Amino acid sequence: MLSASLWIDEGLNALRELEENITGYTVPANYGSASFNQVRPLYPGAVALVANEGTVVSHFSTGYSYKYADADGTLSPQSELYVVASLTKMFTTILAMQQLDKGAFGLNDPVVTHLPGLDGGKEDVTVQMLMTHTSGFDADPDPGLWYGYPTVEERREAILRIALINEPGKRYLYSDINYMVLQLLLEQVTGKALDDLLKDDLTGPLNMTSTFFNRRNVQLNKSELVERHIVSTEYQIEVLGDIEPDRLQPVWGTVHDENAWGLDGVSGHAGLYSSALDLGVFCQMILNNGTFGGTRVLKPETVDLIFTNFNGAFPGNAHGLGFELNQNYWSGAMRSLKTAGHTGFTGTSLAIDRPSNTLWVLLTHRVHPSRTWSNINLARENMGFFVAKALGRIE
Structure with missing residues (x-):
């Protein structure tokens, strides 16, 4: 497993700043274009994870899982299950x-x-x-x-x-x-x-027990959702009208993406649930050139294709197989052609920096209560900044 460890003081200070920054966005404020010039939090809750050289150096949660579906709000535990949207890809x-x-x-x-x-x-x-x-x-x-x-x-x-x-x-x-x-x-x-x-x-081979599709869009009741730490998402019908799927509001326990819902909850583009720790295992497998915990799932030369830019003809859209490369909006100061990552519409992202053997994951449910609530790229970029600072790349 990824194991917890301590870094040198400078790195730890940067990681504490990271936690303060990500936590800060749960506080209502006018964050400019990120909050569409409204006073509101960027997201009700978040879980973040950073690992370097196979060791977890930061893993924290903040805010609420069910803030706008629960009169009192329920604090986020680190084990939280998020609808990861396009991280499914x-x-x-x-x-x-x-x-x-x-x-x-x-x-x-x-x-x-x-x-x-x-x-x-x-x-x-x-x-x-x-x-x-x-x-x-x-x-x-x-x-x-x-x-x-x-x-x-x-x-x-x-x-x-x-x-x-x-x-x-x-x-x-x-x-x-x-x-x-x-x-x-x-x-x-x-x-x-x-x-x-x-x-x-x-x-299965990587023992990622928190990563799954909800085939047939099985609707759990509220107590089961709370017990399984599944975050709530959007009041879709209120936001978009009666064209939306007729289901529990806010959408909670079934896939947020309407097309994935229409495909029985299972699609190649969206639909997965996962946790920060499972996504950490996934990213570490890639950093390990296709293996994790003694189990190989990809050949090393195939993993190289993730970090190969196939889109040289399209400047600004560098892309390995599946993964984006060299993008500021999710990696900030860590961006490079050897930094692969992706985002999800619901407010999720993962990043894998091959040169420093570092990964980071940010899971939020920024679509709760509405997809028009915020754009969290500011938080994503800042996470990259503080990871770079922890690694000593920037002052």
């Missing part, structure tokens, strides 16, 4: 890289070679294009899967029919559709549902 990425290792498909293979149902002029879309957001797909399905089609099977079939809006390989456009298609590809070549594949090939 990073897990789908690793599952795809495992299939690369097995020779099930190649990066430059046309997806349609292995997924014949992907029709409509998409013959030139490759696996690499899906994983670097250069396929030509739009950002999201239109209409949304959850209301545009009556059954889960019809929604899955609709994904295969989505038309391209750009020529493959000619433009970068971040797209959830890429990872919906990648899920269907993985299920086709492995013969397993994505959630089963995840458990069998990744979270």
Whole structure:
């Protein structure tokens, strides 16, 4: 396991500053554009983790898990389970890289070679294009899967029919559709549902017991949600209207993302629940070149593809397989072409800095009570700043 340890005084001081900073954003204030010029906290609660050289050097929680769904509020424990939104894509990425290792498909293979149902002029879309957001797909399905089609099977079939809006390989456009298609590809070549594949090939072998999909969108009652430390999210119907899924408000215990909800709670682009410690294991596996706790899940040369920029033709959008590279908005002063990471819409992020063998995770539920509540990039950037300060990179 990742183990707790102490750093030298300078590093510890920076980590204490980090905790004060992340905690500070739970206090209502006008944070400018981050709080849309309103007096409010950036998020009701958060859990953060930092590890260096395989050792946890900071792990803390702050604020509330259920602040606006509970009259009194419940303090955040460190074990909290968050809907991690698009961090799901990073897990789908690793599952795809495992299939690369097995020779099930190649990066430059046309997806349609292995997924014949992907029709409509998409013959030139490759696996690499899906994983670097250069396929030509739009950002999201239109209409949304959850209301545009009556059954889960019809929604899955609709994904295969989505038309391209750009020529493959000619433009970068971040797209959830890429990872919906990648899920269907993985299920086709492995013969397993994505959630089963995840458990069998990744979270099970790495003993990541807090990382899972909620297949069939099973709704737990409030006492069960509190007991399992699952954070609440958004009053979606109040915010967006009756087009939203008809379910418990605020959304709590089922996936926040509506398209993932429409896909029975399991999608390649969103839907996972996880904890900071599990995400720490995930990131450390990557820093360990594909192994953790004596279990290898990827070849070292395949891990290198996470830190290889495939998007040199699209300045500002550096991308390894699945992971973004060299982005200020989630890594701040730690940004580099060897710093890989990603964010999630609900207020989550993870970052992996290969040169310093450092990882950091920030989990918030900034969409509680509303997605219009805040933008937490300020907190993400500041976390990178204090990690850099702890490492002695900056004064």
